[in-house]
Amino acid sequence: MKRDSRLSGVLHVLLHMAEHSGPATSEVLAKAMSTNPVVIRRIMAGLREQGYVRSEKGHGGGWTLARDLAEITLRDIYDALGRPSLLAMGNRTEAPGCLVEQAVNTALDKAFHDAEALLLARLGEVTLAALSADFHARLTARSGSLTTEFDHA
Amino acid sequence: MKRDSRLSGVLHVLLHMAEHSGPATSEVLAKAMSTNPVVIRRIMAGLREQGYVRSEKGHGGGWTLARDLAEITLRDIYDALGRPSLLAMGNRTEAPGCLVEQAVNTALDKAFHDAEALLLARLGEVTLAALSADFHARLTARSGSLTTEFDHA
DNA sequence: GCTTCATGTAACTTCATATGTTACATAAGG
DNA sequence: CCTTATGTAACATATGAAGTTACATGAAGC
Numbered sequence: 001m002k003r004d005s006r007l008s009g010v011l012h013v014l015l016h017m018a019e020h021s022g023p024a025t026s027e028v029l030a031k032a033m034s035t036n037p038v039v040i041r042r043i044m045a046g047l048r049e050q051g052y053v054r055s056e057k058g059h060g061g062g063w064t065l066a067r068d069l070a071e072i073t074l075r076d077i078y079d080a081l082g083r084p085s086l087l088a089m090g091n092r093t094e095a096p097g098c099l100v101e102q103a104v105n106t107a108l109d110k111a112f113h114d115a116e117a118l119l120l121a122r123l124g125e126v127t128l129a130a131l132s133a134d135f136h137a138r139l140t141a142r143s144g145s146l147t148t149e150f151d152h153a
Numbered sequence: 154m155k156r157d158s159r160l161s162g163v164l165h166v167l168l169h170m171a172e173h174s175g176p177a178t179s180e181v182l183a184k185a186m187s188t189n190p191v192v193i194r195r196i197m198a199g200l201r202e203q204g205y206v207r208s209e210k211g212h213g214g215g216w217t218l219a220r221d222l223a224e225i226t227l228r229d230i231y232d233a234l235g236r237p238s239l240l241a242m243g244n245r246t247e248a249p250g251c252l253v254e255q256a257v258n259t260a261l262d263k264a265f266h267d268a269e270a271l272l273l274a275r276l277g278e279v280t281l282a283a284l285s286a287d288f289h290a291r292l293t294a295r296s297g298s299l300t301t302e303f304d305h306a
Numbered sequence: 307g308c309t310t311c312a313t314g315t316a317a318c319t320t321c322a323t324a325t326g327t328t329a330c331a332t333a334a335g336g
Numbered sequence: 337c338c339t340t341a342t343g344t345a346a347c348a349t350a351t352g353a354a355g356t357t358a359c360a361t362g363a364a365g366c
Contacts (some may be wrong), residue, residue, distance in 0.1 A: 001351090115239075
């Protein structure tokens with residue numbers, strides 16, 4: 001199962017934007033994420049609709065945060081991405097009339113639902129500000145300069 | 154994200170085997186699951202190695218349960234399948250040296266790990282016997298005959 | 307023995323989807 | 337009006353589950 005890394009990617013981008021003064025272009029963010037500018041725009045489009053970021057065209061344009069990091073939880077970002085399925089496993093739906101399948105699916109669904117609920121609750125507890133604070137803690141722990149550590153490549 | 158339905162499929166097959174007197178051939182199980190016999194064999198191969206089922210070739214051959222349903226939990230089956238990833242979401246690993254990515258991944262990993270642990274715990278609480286009991290309860294609730302309800306098609 | 311029925315397995319195709327790329331339209335500075 | 341940026345469609349690629357075909361292996365019945 002290939003795992004969806006969009007949530008991880010978006011959070012990465014948003015934190016980089018927070019460290020960036022002024023609008024950050026898709027190209028700059030793409031370089032930092034070793035990906036393509038179009039991928040950045042595609043991911044950010046959903047966030048813009050939800051009001052988490054703003055975009056501006058033309059000279060001096062790019063992406064800026066529209067809210068304080070303390071107001072955004074990981075759950076918010078997950079929702080803004082369209083709530084992609086969290087679990088890699090699902091039920092067969094070939095024969096929903098089969099009572100055996102119903103028994104199996106009912107049991108699995110319960111376990112799956114509980115796990116999803118816990119995960120969503122955990123994501124709701126963490127703000128981007130907390131992640132940013134963790135980042136800065138790691139930064140000082142390494143005693144490196146911001147610009148140096150900021151580079152990926 | 155396409156979801157892996159092997160666990161659901163295997164449980165379905167095992168419960169059908171429990172209702173089946175004598176060895177069930179891959180072809181019979183495949184028909185009940187509306188899939189291909191080879192898919193059945195592929196999935197069952199792992200279970201055989203773990204001692205949950207036996208297979209016999211030739212006339213009168215097929216698959217039989219090697220243990221009591223009460224001794225097998227959903228977690229056991231999950232393990233026998235090779236513990237495929239439970240979560241559909243993962244971390245980017247493009248720039249593991251990036252402190253921003255480290256902060257993001259640490260937070261996500263924690264949430265993911267908690268959810269996985271809960272799910273595995275839940276799976277460990279449910280035995281195949283419990284699922285079978287649920288199936289039989291549904292059967293009597295519908296007041297149908299076993300042979301009729303057993304058919305998918 | 308030989309035929310038949312079944313599993314065992316490799317190799318291939320198909321399908322879904324995240325990800326990456328190209329191309330071009332649109333809008334805002336200068 | 338040229339440059340810079342986003343916006344988006346269209347296409348390409350990669351991965352992995354699921355399905356299929358083909359053939360080998362082994363056990364029962366004749």
